[in-house]
Amino acid sequence: MKKFFPVYVRVPLLFAIFFFAIEWIVRGDSDKPAFIEHPVVLILLGLFLFALIAVEMVASATSKIMDRLMTPEERAQKEKEASLPFAETPWVKRLMQKLTSTKTIAQEGDIMMDHDYDGIKELDNELPPWWVGLFYVTVIFAVIYLLRFHVFDGDSQVAEFEKEMIAAKEQVEEYKKTAPDMLTADQAVFSDDxxxxxxxxxxxxxxxxxxxxxxxxxxxxxxxxxxxxxxxxxxxxxxxxxxxxxxxxxxxxxxxxxxxxxxxxxxxxxxxxxxxxxxxxxxxxxxxxxxxxxxxxADKATEETPATEEAPATTDAEVAPEAAN
Missing domain, CATH: 1.10.760.10 (Cytochrome c-like domain)
Structure with missing residues (x-):
């Protein structure tokens, strides 16, 4: 990988990835960069950059020592591999073989089928592992989806959207009640302050x-x-x-x-x-x-005046004298 990402690309790239990761983790909702809000982040960034440079120096020194210890045949093989295109490099080939389970031409005899159509033969190739894995993922997802939305009556996308819209409207109305620059004529209040x-x-x-x-x-x-x-x-x-x-x-x-x-x-x-x-x-x-x-x-006094208590009910004993008159 070194020939595709030289040191002057690797170090800045890895440092930038680490920097943005720290910003995302530490910064939170702050408007200031993390290294300003938390000065200790500067120390952490400096240590990471120092470690990157140190690793590159050690790796470079180790590579030079290994080159000196190689035999001419090993050195020639290394130079040959270094000149190969990216897709032809050994580790890429190994990765593709694991992902696709392809067989070499020498191994095709082991998976040759008995079918023969005018000299055209058929190979019993396995399905690519990446395809099989993806198929299993879709099956698991389908089972979870079925249980979640058709057995346990989970909210559909439409129901979730409607709930979120209702919640958003409530938040907007709540914000309008206290937002000074969204006042309406009905909300305006006289102040003698x-x-x-x-x-x-x-x-x-x-x-x-x-x-x-x-x-x-x-x-x-x-x-x-x-x-x-x-x-x-x-x-x-x-x-x-x-x-x-x-x-x-x-x-x-x-x-x-x-x-x-x-x-x-x-x-x-x-x-x-x-x-x-x-x-x-x-x-x-x-x-x-x-x-x-x-x-x-007058309006304010009316609002502050408590409601008049109802008069107690008159009993029969209290009206009896008047009835007698």
Missing amino acids: PAVLSAGKALFDTNCAVCHKPDGGGAIGPNLTDDHWILGGGMKNVFNTISEGGRPGKGMVPWKTNFKPSEIEKIASYVISLNGTVPAEAKAAEGDIIWSKSELS
């Missing part, structure tokens, strides 16, 4: 103040501080208006291409926080939908 409102204000001042003024009093766009809303108040409606844009032809563009859903949620929270403020030179109210942020507090 100063950090959220500050982030929303920064985005509003940069992108929305030109039409609504920095204080929300309204310029080209409507006043955002009163209780009149053109497309509806509340977190869902404000989020949807920012994301999808306002009325066609009125200049309010869909901002979903510029902002992530989590950013739109912050802007919507800031816009709602402007409700009820009194800006200077506020624009006249527009819109027929009446809504104020006080409704958020």
